[in-house]
Amino acid sequence: MSRKATVDEQIGSVTDPRDYRKTVIPELQDIDTLLRCNICKGFLKTPVLTPCGHTFCSLCIREYLNREQKCPLCLAELRESMLKSEFLVNEIAASYTKLRPKLLEFLNVEKGHQTQPVEDSSCMEIEHHLASSDRSISRINEENGDGDDDDIQIIETRENRPSKRPADAIFASAKKSRKESPQSGITSLFNRAKSPALHQPKLADCPICGKSFPVEVLQRTHLDECLSKEALDKPEDISSSPVTVKPALNPVSKELPTIEQPDFVSTTHYNRYLESTSNGSVTRLAKINFSSTSLQQLKQKLSSLKLPTAGSRQQMINRYNHYEMLWNSNYIDSIDPVDESELRRRLASWESNHNASDIPSKSGFISKFLIKNPMKDFKTDRFDRKGWAQAHQRAFRRLIREAKTSLKKSKKATSEHAGSLEQEDSTHLNQSVSSDLSAVPSNQLVARKDNITTCSQGSSET
């Protein structure tokens, strides 16, 4: 059930470069694609650069390098120690990811209304405000002079609401982008996109004189008139410093700084980039040659990292390997590393995830071993025979014991009832199989059976 929920969550969060295809600027899908990791197809998270010039998420490439020491793109030789973190790309991707939904929504809307003539932007903003007249805040602050107009209360108070109306989002993005890059080209682009609201054929009150008009009329003639009067009355230069002007105008302004502050701080990816330094204080965790490490040493190593020492040897090895990956990715590559307890939490969640995977019931080391070893064919060199034998040691012993006892019994049976030998034998066999079944959770057995069938298929084919 919980798995289902997370799956649904993920459906909602799946983004795709082709989202841009239907917008005014389909070329943006190129940028969108470039900012993605080629392994997970998500946006780059803590990107690292290979010596061959390719960029991947730190965790993705480290995981891949654990099995194949090559660049997945060009197949050049690659070692984990060669990876270099890319703070700049990290910030670009992060800031783009944040901007993306707004950008997309914006460009999407614009396409449908491209033919709409560009009008005085202040007019449209008011119009826009009218279209969504259910808002509690009715005050508008508008000014006309250089075309850089704003409706600050609305933007700022609504920006962080979870259920944004599309119009709000558009509005907010226009506002935001202006804040980040106050170039006239982009501003005008954003302004142009506000036109969609004009299409809603409804009556609206003029915010200035308070009378009702059809939207079309309001926008084309009436507002212009009202506005030019108004603008003459109180010319204000809001664009120069929206944050300081706003409190003076807005009755609910006391809350505003707290709402806006986190957003503002988190958008300054440039500052984060400037402040980034490589983390020299924590050393890289080394890989361990497990074949020459005793169980005792392994446990010591784990407990020195404050990791649990429970489970089989294979489990501990997996645990160390994954932790080593998390650690190095965090302390070597990340622009702002989390602390060790967070890493341990991630490791724990990875382990529980890893064990559960798609199999509903709890599973032990066997299924874990299977998952960890995707090479299910016995014939390949990379099949870990020793690990397999170890993981199934108990089952093998049991089978041997069962076989021995059934052999003895069948001998007896031959001497006593030679006729019913076949039947007897098969029951023994069934018994031994079923006792084996009870010893190992059924899902693992299924997995094992699969494994055996694939293996026999494989060998019969070649």
Next chain:
Amino acid sequence: MSKTAQKRLYKELTQLMKDSPAGIVAGPVSEDNLFLWDCLISGPPDSPYEGGIFNARLEFPRDYPLSPPKLLFTPSLLHPNIYPNGEVCISILHSPGDDPNMYELAEERWSPVQSVEKILLSVMSMLSEPNIESGANIDACILWRDNRAEFDKQVKASILKSLGF
């Protein structure tokens, strides 16, 4: 790990749904299990397989995309590079470390940067140009090399049969 796999499979699915290459349809068998896909591949024009529609099953490993998926034609079809049990044998489906036949170039094999779309496109091109150097079905290889007319005839017959004629 399987979370990464699910996420990535979703992405590939949405991408395929938005625009899949001509002659290819693919998607999960059921919504509960993203690791098993059904695909329909139409036979490429100017090949013996022209006019046919072939059903195939894609099985993704838990650690996808680190390991390649498996492709199985159901039912199997007569082709030099398809095992009698339906399993497709092309280099893109083999991971670099796993080369039972020792002839495939590393750069043609699986790496996480490949995708379902690329696999299915490779299968299309495999259908139009069999590679008998690396035959999976030896009988089909011999037939294809020595008696093309008979090969074409058998393929046509099986296509007609599969379409219910």
